[in-house]
């Protein structure tokens with residue numbers, strides 16, 4: 072008989088989180104109802120589905136990054152800049168990551184998650200993992216969340232090729248490493264043109280410090296009507312690169328009137344074969360003094376098949392001091408964010424459950440009305 076986890080609080084938490092069986096373990100065990108701990112309040116659930124043809128163009132027509140090196144350079148920079156200023160999300164093609172690699176990555180993610188817990192979760196759980204840079208987990212911060220997220224993940228922080236090949240899971244280490252490296256190159260190029268568009272050039276050492284920490288995750292989200300796979304949040308770093316499969320279910324909140332959509336509306340990022348999704352993180356919002364917007368997003372799927380996504384997070388070294396770039400502040404006449412050490416930002420970010428763009432409140436300078 073299928074086990075029932077209803078109303079058994081701690082037992083469920085131990086099974087899923089502490090013992091590392093994850094949501095997949097719970098679903099595979101045959102549960103027939105969603106446990107209370109996962110049920111989102113009605114206002115947090117997603118009701119809208121499907122791709123609307125009136126979408127912002129950079130979502131439906133991916134930006135061709137190879138054109139950055141040709142006669143259309145300026146137009147492409149403008150497309151990137153406007154997308155980063157309005158929605159904070161865009162899709163790119165000819166991004167320098169081999170399209171075959173993208174397919175291999177999705178297969179590798181499925182192979183990894185389809186292994187039994189003793190070959191996957193138990194091995195990479197915090198405390199058991201052979202490396203502090205590899206972590207298997209479920210939800211975001213399960214101890215701090217009002218409702219748990221319906222997702223499992225493996226997270227691999229880059230600490231050198233040798234470590235990656237020694238400690239990252241066998242099923243994905245080579246493809247994940249190559250993906251992380253080519254994505255980082257792309258991020259560097261996009262960052263460079265986005266900053267130059269604001270009249271800022273940053274030297275090599277400084278850029279390396281802004282993008283000095285790189286992490287590749289693999290996420291698995293199963294069908295989740297009453298729950299969310301990933302709760303509303305913005306990313307903390309500079310830019311995130313995301314490979315999603317064909318299932319869809321990634322939603323972004325519209326905050327800018329220029330998009331021709333209602334403020335507060337959620338739009339789905341259409342899965343596009345061969346394309347990568349890129350989004351602005353909190354740190355780039357801060358550096359640009361609010362010109363570029365980190366985007367609030369979340370994930371949910373009603374598809375019978377589980378959805379995999381593979382984000383690369385690129386963020387500053389923990390010891391890097393962050394504040395709005397002086398050249399931008401000079402033009403704006405005022406700084407909208409305070410200075411902080413990036414490790415403080417991380418501590419704050421990982422200390423709470425996902426709650427939209429609240430992560431930025433930590434450093435936002437609010438003007439008192441005059």
Ligand SMILES: O=C(O)CCC(=O)C(=O)O
Pocket residue numbers: 288290301306313315321368369370379380381382
């Ligand atoms: O799965 C996705 O499409 C997005 C994942 C995400 O937002 C995250 O891992 O922070």
